[in-house]
Amino acid sequence: MCGIVGYIGPRRADRILLAGLKRLEYRGYDSAGVAVLGEGDRLDVVRRKGKLSALEDSLSDAGLTGRVGVGHTRWATHGRPSDENAHPHSTGRVAVVHNGILENYRELKARCQERGCTFSSETDTEVLAHLIDLELQGGKELVPAVLAALAEVQGSYAIGVVSAGTPDRIVVAKNASPLVLGLGQGENFAASDIPAILPYTKQMVFLDEGEVGVLTTDGVEIMTLAGEKVERSPKTIQWSVVQAEKAGYKHFMLKEIFEQPRAIEDTIRGRYDSGTGEILCDALGVDEAALREARSVILLACGTSYHAALYGQYMIERLVKIPARAELASEFRNRKPVVGPDDLVVAISQSGETLDTLEAVKVARAAGCRILSVANVLDSAIPRASDWVVYTHAGPEIGVASTKCYTAQLAALYLLGAAGAQVRGVTGVDVGALVREIVLLPGKMKSVLKRSAEFQDLAHRYAHHRDFLYLGRGLSFPTALEGALKLKEISYIHAEGYAAGEMKHGPIALIDRDMPVVVLMPEDEQWDKIKGNLEEVKAREGLVIALTSEGWGEDVRPICDEFITVPATHPELVPLLTVVPLQLIAYHIADLKGTDVDQPRNLAKTVTVE
Numbered sequence: 001m002c003g004i005v006g007y008i009g010p011r012r013a014d015r016i017l018l019a020g021l022k023r024l025e026y027r028g029y030d031s032a033g034v035a036v037l038g039e040g041d042r043l044d045v046v047r048r049k050g051k052l053s054a055l056e057d058s059l060s061d062a063g064l065t066g067r068v069g070v071g072h073t074r075w076a077t078h079g080r081p082s083d084e085n086a087h088p089h090s091t092g093r094v095a096v097v098h099n100g101i102l103e104n105y106r107e108l109k110a111r112c113q114e115r116g117c118t119f120s121s122e123t124d125t126e127v128l129a130h131l132i133d134l135e136l137q138g139g140k141e142l143v144p145a146v147l148a149a150l151a152e153v154q155g156s157y158a159i160g161v162v163s164a165g166t167p168d169r170i171v172v173a174k175n176a177s178p179l180v181l182g183l184g185q186g187e188n189f190a191a192s193d194i195p196a197i198l199p200y201t202k203q204m205v206f207l208d209e210g211e212v213g214v215l216t217t218d219g220v221e222i223m224t225l226a227g228e229k230v231e232r233s234p235k236t237i238q239w240s241v242v243q244a245e246k247a248g249y250k251h252f253m254l255k256e257i258f259e260q261p262r263a264i265e266d267t268i269r270g271r272y273d274s275g276t277g278e279i280l281c282d283a284l285g286v287d288e289a290a291l292r293e294a295r296s297v298i299l300l301a302c303g304t305s306y307h308a309a310l311y312g313q314y315m316i317e318r319l320v321k322i323p324a325r326a327e328l329a330s331e332f333r334n335r336k337p338v339v340g341p342d343d344l345v346v347a348i349s350q351s352g353e354t355l356d357t358l359e360a361v362k363v364a365r366a367a368g369c370r371i372l373s374v375a376n377v378l379d380s381a382i383p384r385a386s387d388w389v390v391y392t393h394a395g396p397e398i399g400v401a402s403t404k405c406y407t408a409q410l411a412a413l414y415l416l417g418a419a420g421a422q423v424r425g426v427t428g429v430d431v432g433a434l435v436r437e438i439v440l441l442p443g444k445m446k447s448v449l450k451r452s453a454e455f456q457d458l459a460h461r462y463a464h465h466r467d468f469l470y471l472g473r474g475l476s477f478p479t480a481l482e483g484a485l486k487l488k489e490i491s492y493i494h495a496e497g498y499a500a501g502e503m504k505h506g507p508i509a510l511i512d513r514d515m516p517v518v519v520l521m522p523e524d525e526q527w528d529k530i531k532g533n534l535e536e537v538k539a540r541e542g543l544v545i546a547l548t549s550e551g552w553g554e555d556v557r558p559i560c561d562e563f564i565t566v567p568a569t570h571p572e573l574v575p576l577l578t579v580v581p582l583q584l585i586a587y588h589i590a591d592l593k594g595t596d597v598d599q600p601r602n603l604a605k606t607v608t609v610e
């Protein structure tokens with residue numbers, strides 16, 4: 001949600017800012033703008049409601065040649081999407097871009113108005129531009145003026161500030177919203193996320209909460225909100241630019257679906273001993289004592305990551321054999337959960353920035369829990385709030401609908417379960433066999449991906465349906481939820497995922513000949529029961545799309561309308577394979593319907609508000 005880019009250096013700032021904003025489009029936005037410092041203390045602001053192409057048109061007319069500026073994509077929270085509410089917000093002397101929410105902006109706005117400021121937008125952000133300007137008018141330099149203004153605001157922010165009187169610097173600050181600084185040669189960058197500036201540098205500095213950065217052409221200085229200098233070494237980002245681009249695929253989502261074998265390989269690489277099949281806990285990022293001592297495990301997440309959490313619950317129960325439960329982070333944080341120091345919390349988040357998950361982590365920590373996170377974005381807020389981090393090495397995920405990060409999360413949770421079994425010496429769990437099977441998984445995934453055309457044909461046959469049901473039992477239940485979520489979020493078709501055992505308690509009433517029902521029925525201990533569900537669907541003339549294991553289920557094939565198979569694997573790994581056809585079916589249906597696959601309406605990649 002909301003994307004920020006900042007640039008200072010020898011190149012035309014408007015071009016770098018626009019290119020960076022395009023790479024942040026996936027975060028979700030409804031308007032965009034840039035502020036560029038020009039010759040003779042000029043501060044030019046160009047803002048447009050709608051897609052970046054509208055801003056691009058206005059920028060080509062504006063001909064801004066300045067070399068310093070900030071840019072923004074806005075996802076409306078306070079004030080409708082409009083040109084006036086788009087960022088940057090400027091007083092004529094100061095321009096501000098902001099990601100986050102200023103909670104006390106009403107009170108601050110009233111104070112600014114009493115001091116003669118006139119507001120031209122409905123946003124919370126504009127108040128910050130006025131506060132900084134008032135400090136400048138009072139005689140402060142830009143950096144002290146920003147510090148003084150920030151001392152008054154409450155809430156979350158990542159901001160970028162430029163001022164006409166100080167054309168040699170950009171001031172940025174971060175509190176609970178993401179911000180990364182990029183170090184170049186004679187030029188420096190700021191952005192909400194790494195891909196925006198990855199083409200220019202791999203040397204990145206991550207700000208901590210409550211820190212301020214000052215960017216000049218010569219370098220970057222970091223300080224606390226109290227103005228105390230902070231020393232911070234840059235980190236080298238391993239992601240390649242190609243990973244953050246479409247590479248010939250029609251959509252990022254399709255590319256990311258096809259990247260899954262590589263994402264799994266990278267996520268498991270170096271985390272097991274290929275000779276002994278032992279999990280290397282240090283390399284995985286987990287603490288052996290924490291695994292040994294945990295009385296129970298609580299897995300917290302939102303959306304697709306919550307489906308991974310459900311899978312993780314099964315992994316902990318089946319492999320570690322201690323109590324485990326997956327919880328929606330938004331529910332957990334707003335209840336009065338009874339948890340304590342004996343509980344290990346596993347927070348799962350691709351972005352590492354989802355507000356509800358972050359807040360749930362804080363609630364758990366306040367109750368004394370130890371926190372392990374599973375995250376994809378290096379040094380993001382949730383890993384920083386954790387004791388230990390298992391990173392998924394899926395690379396940047398740009399499509400709003402999560403695909404490769406989901407299966408990478410499952411791989412990480414599988415390894416976590418195996419690590420728990422190993423550390424606790426759980427009898428009956430063969431960790432070496434678990435490791436050997438996951439090593440084979442990328443090859444099996446590739447063989448499913450090769451059949452994309454088969455799923456495209458199926459999409460043609462079903463794209464006109466208005467409702468879908470997805471049924472699964474046991475380990476296939478999270479996959480049913482995930483398959484339904486993928487379809488609904490990118491194709492806007494109503495789809496529900498259900499635990500198949502619940503079908504008789506309600507959803508069965510929906511079934512008729514217009515209702516395709518995706519039945520997840522791999523070879524496992526639930527086979528007889530799920531077969532019963534299939535027959536109940538057929539008895540009501542529902543259309544059955546069955547998804548099973550190769551060489552299995554031949555007895556039901558004749559009564560299925562569609563029969564999809566995936567290679568046989570270890571039961572615990574089946575969800576990593578069965579989800580792939582579901583991702584492809586959702587993708588192809590959405591593509592046929594012509595929706596905005598990578599940026600579905602109303603959705604943001606990173607949900608940093610409640």
Ligand code: F6R
Pocket residue numbers: 302303304305306348349350351352353354357400401402403485489605606607
């Ligand atoms: C759906 C999707 C979302 C995210 C959710 C949590 O495809 O991607 O449901 O899973 O917003 O995001 P993270 O994992 O970044 O915490």
